[in-house]
Amino acid sequence: MMLTLKTATSSISTRALLYSTARRGIATTALRPSGGFKRPGPPPLPPQEQKEFENLVKKKQNASPFLASDPEKGDMHPDARRKPRPEFDGETNPDTGEIGGPKNDPLKYEKEWTYGGRATDF
Numbered sequence: 001m002m003l004t005l006k007t008a009t010s011s012i013s014t015r016a017l018l019y020s021t022a023r024r025g026i027a028t029t030a031l032r033p034s035g036g037f038k039r040p041g042p043p044p045l046p047p048q049e050q051k052e053f054e055n056l057v058k059k060k061q062n063a064s065p066f067l068a069s070d071p072e073k074g075d076m077h078p079d080a081r082r083k084p085r086p087e088f089d090g091e092t093n094p095d096t097g098e099i100g101g102p103k104n105d106p107l108k109y110e111k112e113w114t115y116g117g118r119a120t121d122f
Helices: 014-028 047-062
Strands: 004-006 011-013
Antiparallel strands (some): 004 011
8 A cells, every 4th residue: 555645736655755765864874984083982091091090990890889898987878877886795685685686675765666766667
């Protein structure tokens, strides 16, 4: 089935319209890159600087932005929730005698489940 486009002056078939549009697109495409560059991107660095750049990029990619190297130094994100200090040292709770249990009592404030002072039992 051949579709035709009727205008005020003439009727053009769909095939002819598509053919002329495709041919026009090819004619406007550059056949060779301008400026003599063989690849996209910035010009290459000298070998020593390129190696240094690659090492820095690799080092940065391997480092996680969410893990702090030392929380005591304050390297954590400012919005990160800090863990509460443990109420005792070691594995045995001196109040209950529990071994390997939580270091902080989650029911410290009258049946209110909290974590670091924030309620978690909604």
